[in-house]
Structures are given as structure tokens and as C-alpha cells.
Amino acid sequence: MPAWKKIREFVAExxxxxxxxxxxxxxxxxxxxxxxxxxxxxxxxRLPDFLAGKNWYPISDPPEFGILPLIxxxxxxxxGAAAISVPLGVxxxxxxxxxxxxxxxxxxxxxxxxxxxxPSVVLGFIGMVTVVPWIKTxxxxxxxxxxxxxxxxxxxxxxxxxxxxxxxxxxxVPKNYKEGAYALGATKWQTIYRVVIPAAxxxxxxxxxxxxxxxxxxxxxxxxVTGNSASMWRGILFPVRTLTATVAAxxxxxxxxxxxxxxxxxxxxxxxxxxxxxxxxxxxxxxxxRK
Amino acid sequence: xSAAARLPDGQGSPVIQTKGLDLFYGNFQALKGVDxxxxxxxxxxxxxxxxxxxxxxxxxxxxxNDLVEGARVTxxxxxxxxxxxxPGTDLLLLRKKVGMVFQRPNPFPLSILENVVxxxxxxxxxxxxxxxxxxxxxxxxxxxxLWDDLKDKLGRLATNLSLEQQQKLCIARLLVVKPEVxxxxxxxxxxxxxxxxxxxELMQELKKNYTIVIVTHNMQQAARVSDEAGYMLLGELVEFxxxxxxxxxxxxxxxxxxxxxxxx
Numbered sequence: 405m406p407a408w409k410k411i412r413e414f415v416a417e418x419x420x421x422x423x424x425x426x427x428x429x430x431x432x433x434x435x436x437x438x439x440x441x442x443x444x445x446x447x448x449x450r451l452p453d454f455l456a457g458k459n460w461y462p463i464s465d466p467p468e469f470g471i472l473p474l475i476x477x478x479x480x481x482x483x484g485a486a487a488i489s490v491p492l493g494v495x496x497x498x499x500x501x502x503x504x505x506x507x508x509x510x511x512x513x514x515x516x517x518x519x520x521x522x523p524s525v526v527l528g529f530i531g532m533v534t535v536v537p538w539i540k541t542x543x544x545x546x547x548x549x550x551x552x553x554x555x556x557x558x559x560x561x562x563x564x565x566x567x568x569x570x571x572x573x574x575x576x577v578p579k580n581y582k583e584g585a586y587a588l589g590a591t592k593w594q595t596i597y598r599v600v601i602p603a604a605x606x607x608x609x610x611x612x613x614x615x616x617x618x619x620x621x622x623x624x625x626x627x628x629v630t631g632n633s634a635s636m637w638r639g640i641l642f643p644v645r646t647l648t649a650t651v652a653a654x655x656x657x658x659x660x661x662x663x664x665x666x667x668x669x670x671x672x673x674x675x676x677x678x679x680x681x682x683x684x685x686x687x688x689x690x691x692x693x694r695k
Numbered sequence: 696x697s698a699a700a701r702l703p704d705g706q707g708s709p710v711i712q713t714k715g716l717d718l719f720y721g722n723f724q725a726l727k728g729v730d731x732x733x734x735x736x737x738x739x740x741x742x743x744x745x746x747x748x749x750x751x752x753x754x755x756x757x758x759x760n761d762l763v764e765g766a767r768v769t770x771x772x773x774x775x776x777x778x779x780x781x782p783g784t785d786l787l788l789l790r791k792k793v794g795m796v797f798q799r800p801n802p803f804p805l806s807i808l809e810n811v812v813x814x815x816x817x818x819x820x821x822x823x824x825x826x827x828x829x830x831x832x833x834x835x836x837x838x839x840x841l842w843d844d845l846k847d848k849l850g851r852l853a854t855n856l857s858l859e860q861q862q863k864l865c866i867a868r869l870l871v872v873k874p875e876v877x878x879x880x881x882x883x884x885x886x887x888x889x890x891x892x893x894x895x896e897l898m899q900e901l902k903k904n905y906t907i908v909i910v911t912h913n914m915q916q917a918a919r920v921s922d923e924a925g926y927m928l929l930g931e932l933v934e935f936x937x938x939x940x941x942x943x944x945x946x947x948x949x950x951x952x953x954x955x956x957x958x959x
Contacts, residue, residue: 578801580797580799580801581803581804583762584801584865584868585803586759586762587757587797588790588868588872589786589787589789589814589818589872590787590813591787591817594817598816599803603804
């Protein structure tokens with residue numbers, strides 16, 4: 405090999421390697437920054453009080469930074485959104501991939517993509533003027549700004565992710581599995597639920613996890629419709645506040661370097677860890693399936 | 696009956712009979728006036744060059760062509776004397792009676808046990824009694840000579856087995872619902888020679904209880920395993936008769952060209 409070819413090979417390889425390492429490095433940097441700022445809180449404030457404290461009163465005297473109600477709010481909204489979007493999304497994916505006639509299929513797929521293209525603030529706005537008043541009258545509650553409203557709106561946000569990834573997974577199930585089932589005398593529905601869904605299960609789990617990941621991290625829409633009251637254990641028809649909404653709403657009003665400022669970063673760390681656990685779980689499920 | 700007279704050795708009753716069978720994919724005619732008779736508990740081979748319609752013919756017998764858009768069948772196809780293309784035919788029952796093995800082994804991505812009992816479950820052929828599924832799975836795995844290898848691994852994923860084991864499993868999956876006919880569409884083309892010879896031995900074992908129709912482009916295989924054979928060319932069944940006769944004394948010039956290697 406001539407020398408210039410060797411050099412070109414070396415440069416190409418090094419460039420690819422550098423790009424790969426850069427992404428990892430940047431993630432590590434972000435995490436380091438988050439951790440450094442977040443840890444500042446615990447010089448004056450105890451970790452158990454932060455994690456298990458029932459009150460989030462950042463500007464009282466003395467301030468209280470208990471994030472339990474915020475975690476509760478995030479969990480409630482997320483679980484509600486998952487309860488709506490997972491069955492609907494997976495069913496829609498099955499319909500699009502296996503049942504719908506091909507023309508309708510194309511139409512539905514672009515519809516789902518369009519749904520993904522709606523900015524979250526627009527969804528939040530639509531939620532405010534439609535879902536929120538509807539909940540207020542339908543359930544006879546004093547305000548429609550509730551965890552349920554957040555769940556409904558977030559379900560709409562998770563749905564495109566779930567539908568399109570699950571549809572991909574179902575669509576890519578090899579044709580010969582289906583042929584085998586039909587040749588044994590299975591009906592279309594038996595083929596779908598006994599062969600196609602198990603074959604696509606790892607992709608469907610990934611779709612659900614990514615959808616939920618999107619819900620956990622979503623801020624704007626949820627801030628607009630959940631009422632932002634940091635209170636606990638009251639249920640799905642009461643206002644709640646999520647971790648993300650807290651950071652977004654309060655970051656602008658804190659003094660840099662104050663305890664409150666550090667507390668918001670600590671929330672960021674908590675959020676990071678939550679999504680990390682979700683992704684890890686998804687990964688473990690995927691690997692167990694592949695075994 | 697003319698169909699019985701057609702039988703080369705004059706014994707065994709016909710299981711599948713076709714008369715004037717035409718098949719169209721849209722405007723393309725893939726099968727042209729096929730008349731044949733498949734004898735009970737024999738191995739019938741369909742040979743011919745690629746694209747001659749032999750797989751299409753096989754897929755007529757369990758109506759798998761129904762899945763192809765624009766496929767249309769005319770003429771008579773009888774299974775045990777009943778027209779399978781008559782309106783009101785129970786397609787699911789037909790496919791239970793006429794099982795099919797594919798070119799690429801296609802066990803489902805489920806456990807080995809789940810694969811074997813799949814047919815029982817979809818046809819609701821088991822009582823909800825503990826151990827009965829296991830017992831039926833054992834019987835059918837024994838009849839494809841897999842039981843000793845797999846009895847301790849029934850919970851493992853079937854798609855991790857060797858190709859030969861996968862193909863045998865696919866056969867076991869059919870046997871469990873007690874079919875009459877086994878259709879085999881190039882069952883050994885993905886396998887190595889040793890595996891192929893073991894599958895061929897298995898076929899000899901299976902023909903004691905089942906009627907087998909095999910499609911193959913491997914003439915030697917057809918010569919080795921089959922009792923009767925048909926040669927197809929461009930959608931026509933050129934010649935049909937005892938395998939020995941087809942290979943040693945073909946009546947048609949086109950058959951002779953193929954079996955002597957001049958065409959293929």
C-alpha cells in the first residue's frame with residue numbers, strides 16, 4: 405500500500421473514532437456538570453430530607469426541598485399516560501402493520517408522523533382549551549388542571565413514538581413465520597397474537613420504553629395542564645407538579661449559586677437517574693428476550 | 696375410474712386428485728391443465744426447473760395461494776373426493792389435514808415445546824389437563840427422532856437449534872395435529888448433505904402413516920426418495936408416473952431432456 409493510502413486510512417479511522425468518543429465524552433461532561441451543581445445542595449441540606457421530604461417550599465424561611473411530591477407527580481402523570489398510550493399505541497401499530505389495507509396504511513402512517521410533528525407547546529395549548537374544561541365538567545372537579553389532563557396530553561405525545569417503532573417491529577417480523585402459522589391452519593388473529601406479537605416483542609418493549617422515556621422528560625405541555633401544585637397522594641383528579649415542570653418554572657427566578665439553584669440541579673440528577681433506570685430496564689428486557 | 700387407472704402400480708387409493716387445474720396470477724397462467732393423482736402413503740415428487748410452477752402446484756393443495764393477491768384457480772382439486780376450492784370449504788380444517796414444510800425451516804421464535812403444541816392450541820385439540828400437552832409433544836418429537844436430543848431443552852428458543860433440528864421440529868409441529876398429507880417444499884435445500892440424508896430417512900419412516908408430496912429441484916433426491924414423480928415445465932405437468940419409469944424410460948422427449956441433464 406502506498407504511503408498516502410496508509411495516511412488516508414489512518415485519518416479516516418481516527419476521525420470516526422474521535423466522533424464516537426466525542427459523543428460519550430459530551431454525555432460524561434453533562435453528567436459531571438449536573439452532578440457538580442446538584443451536589444452543592446447537600447453541603448447544607450440532608451439527602452434523606454431531599455428525597456423523602458414531603459414539602460417543596462423553596463422560598464420559605466427556612467426553605468424546604470422535599471421532592472417526594474414532585475416524584476409522585478411525575479410518576480402519576482407518567483403511569484396515567486402509559487395506561488392510555490401503551491394499549492392504544494400497540495393496538496394501532498398492530499392494526500397498521502397487519503390489518504389495514506395498504507392505502508389506509510400509508511394514510512395512517514403519515515397521520516402518526518404528523519402527530520409526532522406537533523410541538524409540545526401546541527399540544528399543551530390544545531389540552532388547556534379542550535381536555536382541561538372537559539375534565540372539569542365530566543368529573544365535576546373544581547379545576548380541570550389535573551394529573552389526568554397531563555396524562556391525556558402526554559399519551560398523545562408518547563403515541564407516535566410507540567406506534568411507529570412498534571409498527572416497524574411488527575412489520576419486520578419475517579414473512580415465513582406468518583406463512584408457517586397460516587399453513588398450520590391458524591386464523592389471522594391467532595397468527596397475530598401467537599406468532600407475530602411474540603416475534604416482535606422486543607421491538608414492542610423498546611417502543612413502549614422510548615414512549616415512556618419521552619413522557620418522563622416532557623416539560624412544556626405538562627406544565628400547562630397539570631396545575632403545578634406540589635402536593636401528594638390525592639389522586640389523578642387533582643393538580644400535581646412534575647420534576648420537569650418544577651425545574652422549568654423556577655430556574656428563571658433563582659439566584660445562581662443559591663440553595664434553591666442547587667436544589668433544581670439536584671432534581672435534574674434525580675430525573676437523569678430515573679430515565680437511566682428506565683433505559684436500563686428496557687435494555688435488560690431486550691437482552692433477556694434475545695437469549 | 697380414470698384416475699385410478701392412471702396409477703402406475705394399480706395399488707393404493709388416491710388422496711388428492713386434480714383435473715384441468717389452471718392457476719392464474721393476474722393475467723399470467725402459472726399452471727396449465729394439470730391432471731394428477733397423489734396416492735395414499737406414498738411419496739410423490741414434483742420435479743422441474745425453477746419457475747416451472749411446482750411450488751405453486753404444491754400450494755394449491757393447502758390453498759396457500761389464497762394469500763397471494765390476484766391468484767385464481769379453476770378446475771377440479773379433490774382431497775378425499777371433496778372439492779377443496781368449493782365455496783364453504785373450511786380452510787382452517789383443510790390446512791390442518793394438509794400440513795406444509797417450507798424451504799427455509801421456519802420454527803416460530805417461541806420455545807421448542809410451544810412450537811410443537813402450537814397446532815393443538817390453535818385447533819383447541821387438548822383438554823386443559825396437566826401434562827397432556829407435554830405427552831403429545833413427546834410423541835410427535837419421537838416420531839421425528841428429536842426427542843432424545845431435545846427432551847431436556849424444551850424451554851429453549853427453537854430458533855437457536857441447528858437447521859436440521861429446526862426442519863424436523865417443523866415436521867413435528869405438523870404431526871401433532873394428525874394430518875393426512877405432508878407437503879414439502881424443497882425441505883432440504885437449506886441443509887448440508889448429511890442432514891439431508893437424515894431428513895430423507897425420516898421421510899421413509901413418515902410415509903408409513905402419511906401421504907407425502909415433495910417439491911424438489913434436486914433430481915437425485917427425487918430419484919432416491921419418491922415412489923411416484925411428476926415432471927413440470929412452464930406450468931404444465933409433462934409426465935407423471937412411477938419414479939423409476941420417469942428416470943429410466945421417460946415417455947416424453949422433454950422429460951428425457953431434463954432427467955438426462957440436457958435441460959435444467
